[in-house]
Amino acid sequence: MAQKARRKNKELFALGNEAVVEGALLAGCTFFAGYPITPSSEIMEVMAQKLPRTENGAFIQMEDEIASMGAVIGASLAGRKAMTATSGPGFSLMQEHIGYACMVEAPCVIVNVMRGGPSTGLPTSPAQGDVQMARWGTHGDHPIIVLSASTVQECLEMTIVAFNFSEKYRVPVILLIDEITAHTREKITIPSERDYEIFSRVLPSMPPEWFKPFEETTRGVPPMAPIGSGYRIHVTGLTHDPLGYPTQRPDEVEEFTHRLFRKIDQHFADIVLTEEYETKDAEVAVVAYGSVARSAHLAVDQAREQGIKAGLLHLKTLFPFPRAALEKLTRRGAAILVPEMNMGQISREVKRVNAGRVRVRTINRVDGQIITPSQILKNIGQM
């Protein structure tokens, strides 16, 4: 009987990029604007195919990435869950508008399928070179949420998480995927509705005359009224007061900036997602994310077979940086190995948190090639 009640979830043989689209649609995305760039284009192509078939869905191919991001923010302000997808050079173009989205607290999701760089770099080779750009690419002081995915299934799941965080905290959320994951095809399960939660921005409940669109709340996140819903508001990239009008009063400016940070800091525990594997007694802990985390997983198994106490701290949230999870390991004295497909963009954070407590080694691969389990295993052995 119990078996009968359990409905079988739908299964798909999908690319990472296709899984992103599945996740976005489950999360309630109804708007996509983008500009083609390898290796992210499949996200846009599948969106073009699917969005007009979904209730209220709208898709547009814009003239460039600056325009795409502008359209995404416009749609978000008008009440849509909106997203775009790109790769390094396009991500650079989006940065001015990512700053704008931070400033006006417009929820939106930006997927960056990373390829080698700088510049047009390695169009179809994997890299993880945009990690710090995702955190600090735009101008000014601002918090942001950066997530990553390591499997096709995770592409789906982390896209849902990205939408949820962006709606909950009114912040642009960046999902970083590397080319390997984006172009891997594997079996995934589409979860049924009761297996995941969907969050949508909180709408104002007070009459329009009382509404202060950028007012502090206990959660730090003000309710958001869609344009055209009768709450006539002013939205501006200039630093604004709780009513939304430009201000240069030092007390208001400071309070506003602090609130932007507070709304993320206050919910640190909710936002920082990590997975631990065999870390309980680990003497060497690998810290990895993206496709590298998969290689690391296998390397840990192989190390254990050789009698080395290895473990994996898999980062799913990259920023805010999962400080607490890492500290737990370094306090216990586990040596840390950070393999990544860049010159050390996350190991930098690891070293900062470690503050010299334990030995930190890195593997930095920037030749457009995958970091293999054996490469990680060899390094574990040398720790």
Add this chain to the structure above:
Amino acid sequence: MSQVTQLIHQYLRHNKRFPHVYCPGCGHGIVLGSLVRSVHNLGLSKDEVCLVAGIGCSGRMAVYVDFNTVHTTHGRALTFATGIKLANPELTVICVMGDGDALSIGGNHLIHAARRNIGVTALILNNNIYGMTGGQCSSTTPMGSRSMTTPYGQLENTFDIVELAKAAGANYVARSTAFHAKMMDAQISQALSRPGFSLVETFSPCHTQYGRKNQFRTVVDMYQDLKVRSTPLEKWNEMDPAKRGDKFPIGVFVERDEPGLEERYMAMAEGLRKKEANA
């Protein structure tokens, strides 16, 4: 209080963001007045209008007027407007830009908005200069004119906004000047009530940055100049090209009723969903 002033006050956020930043004699206030009258005459409610503006003196309009207002980034206002219109086609979306905004940094967005015929009204306040940043040249600063960055005279050709919009495929293209407020009212009203992409260019004098560097002794001289040089389109067409000199045509250049992109999109999507439901 005159009737005109009363009407304008009804549409301004008078208790919030005044006094305004515009210099005495700036044409931008005249365009703002015309915009308000057009919205009023069309009977649109303040809630159904969304004013999107770029960055510059012209962009400041978004703070003053009591519609849904979005003050965006320099040159990119049309991209936000496109997203807003596609997300909510019921809204009347107006995009206010300076000449620097619309033609220089945002030139690409302008031609594409016109090409895709998105249902937005673009209002370009052409003062031939960058006002807000202190008088550098823009892509409409006339050949030979002085500016902070063309101290020896501008050497580049300029954009003709009307010809550009015509070529790019806008549904409605018109031009007036701050001296021709009545004509401007009619053009903005028409632009707002049409489907697809509409563009109204208005010459809006900036004495502070342009006039004083280019031998206009007073603000009045600048309006006088607009009056003398502007030529109604019908007259312009009959004029011997050799005699046109530095005159320019004003009037309505394109009038079409092609459905806007958002309308086409919704029709396509509806068709797809119907087909799916029947399958």
